Amino acid sequence: QVQLVESGGGVVQPGTSLRLSCAASGFTFSNYNMHWVRQAPGKGLEWVSVISSDESNKYYADSVKGRFTLSRDNSMNILYLQMNSLRPEDTAMYYCATDRGDWGQGTLVTVAS
Amino acid sequence: QSVLTQPPSVSAAPGQKVTISCSGSGSNIGKNYVSWHQQFPGTAPKLLIYENNKRPSGIPDRFSGSKSGTSATLDITGLQIGDEADYYCVTWDSSLTAGVFGGGTKLTVL
Numbered sequence: 207q208v209q210l211v212e213s214g215g216g217v218v219q220p221g222t223s224l225r226l227s228c229a230a231s232g233f234t235f236s237n238y239n240m241h242w243v244r245q246a247p248g249k250g251l252e253w254v255s256v257i258s259s260d261e262s263n264k265y266y267a268d269s270v271k272g273r274f275t276l277s278r279d280n281s282m283n284i285l286y287l288q289m290n291s292l293r294p295e296d297t298a299m300y301y302c303a304t305d306r307g308d309w310g311q312g313t314l315v316t317v318a319s
Numbered sequence: 320q321s322v323l324t325q326p327p328s329v330s331a332a333p334g335q336k337v338t339i340s341c342s343g344s345g346s347n348i349g350k351n352y353v354s355w356h357q358q359f360p361g362t363a364p365k366l367l368i369y370e371n372n373k374r375p376s377g378i379p380d381r382f383s384g385s386k387s388g389t390s391a392t393l394d395i396t397g398l399q400i401g402d403e404a405d406y407y408c409v410t411w412d413s414s415l416t417a418g419v420f421g422g423g424t425k426l427t428v429l
Contacts, residue, residue, distance in 0.1 A: 241418065243364075250321070251356075251364065251407050253418030265416050307354055307366030307375065 208232040210302050210310030217316045222292055228285040228302030228310055236260075236280035239305040242287050244298035245312075254300070255287065270296075292317045322347060323408055325421035332429050335398050339424045341391040341408035347419055351411040353391040355384055358405045358423075367406075368393060398428050 214226040228240070242254040255266045257276045264276050275288040285302050292315075299312040324342040331337040341353065355368040366375055368384035371391065383394045391408055408421040 243418075243420075250405075250423040251358075251409070251420045253409070253420055256418060265418075267417055301363055303364075307356070307369050309356075309363045309365065311363050 208304070208308045210304070210308060212300060212302055212310045212313035215300065215313030215315045217318065218292055219319050220293055220317055223288070223290045224292060224315060226287040226289065226300055226302075226313055226315070228287075230283045230285065230302075230304075233304070233308075235278075235283040240278060240285045241303045241305070242276065242285075243301045243303055244296075244315075245301070246295075246298040249298075252298070256305075257285070289315070294318060321422040322412060322415070322419035323410070323421035325406075325408060325424045327422065328425045328427065330427040330429055331398050333398050333400060336394060336396045337398060337426060339393040339395075339406050339408075339426070341393070341421045343389050343391075343410065343419070345389055346414035347389075347410050347412040348386065348391055349389040350413050353384070353386055353408055353410045355382075355391075355393045356407045356409065358407065360405075364407065395426070400428050402426060403428050 209231045211229045239258050241256045244252050255276045257264050273291045277286045294317050297317050301312045302310045329337050352370045356364040357367050358364040367382050371386040372384045381397045385392050405423045407423045412419045
């Protein structure tokens with residue numbers, strides 16, 4: 207069965223960096239576009255970024271453009287989200303998701319001084 | 320302010336039918352597939368409907384989706400207490416080159 211396991215979240219200070227990972231199994235990872243979606247406490251879902259199956263295309267929400275970078279390792283079946291210059295408003299549960307609608311359980315990022 | 324507009328809340332009695340709307344524009348719903356996701360408090364979202372009206376295996380046929388022009392709809396029939404959750408529509412916006420979610424709709428089964 208499809209499994210997506212996010213990791214790398216934590217509590218960090220504003221202006222610092224964090225790298226999230228999403229380990230995928232149970233499907234052919236290299237065939238699918240992959241997304242990051244986040245959810246601030248008590249708020250709705252917000253799309254963050256998508257990377258194409260071959261890494262040739264990447265798109266970002268305006269709120270993270272220039273600060274977040276998406277990458278993937280198709281040999282290891284891992285998706286990454288490098289988050290720089292973190293802000294308090296980046297505080298959220300971060301989910302990875304496949305283009306076909308599978309979701310991970312999320313990893314919590316808290317940006318606070 | 321979400322690009323896709325959903326009612327903040329809907330409610331109906333057990334056994335009844337409820338409709339959740341998702342309104343967009345020609346650059347998003349008008350051009351691309353819509354999916355619907357269900358989320359219970361404290362848990363990850365779950366796919367209910369993909370490509371406007373298709374159900375993944377394991378999703379009951381009480382859940383159905385449709386799309387017309389720049390709007391999409393999720394219908395839930397035979398409501399159960401266990402359907403109480405938040406529901407989100409999502410699609411791609413070809414002008415923004417970004418994914419766009421609705422603000423979410425909280426379903427209460429009275």
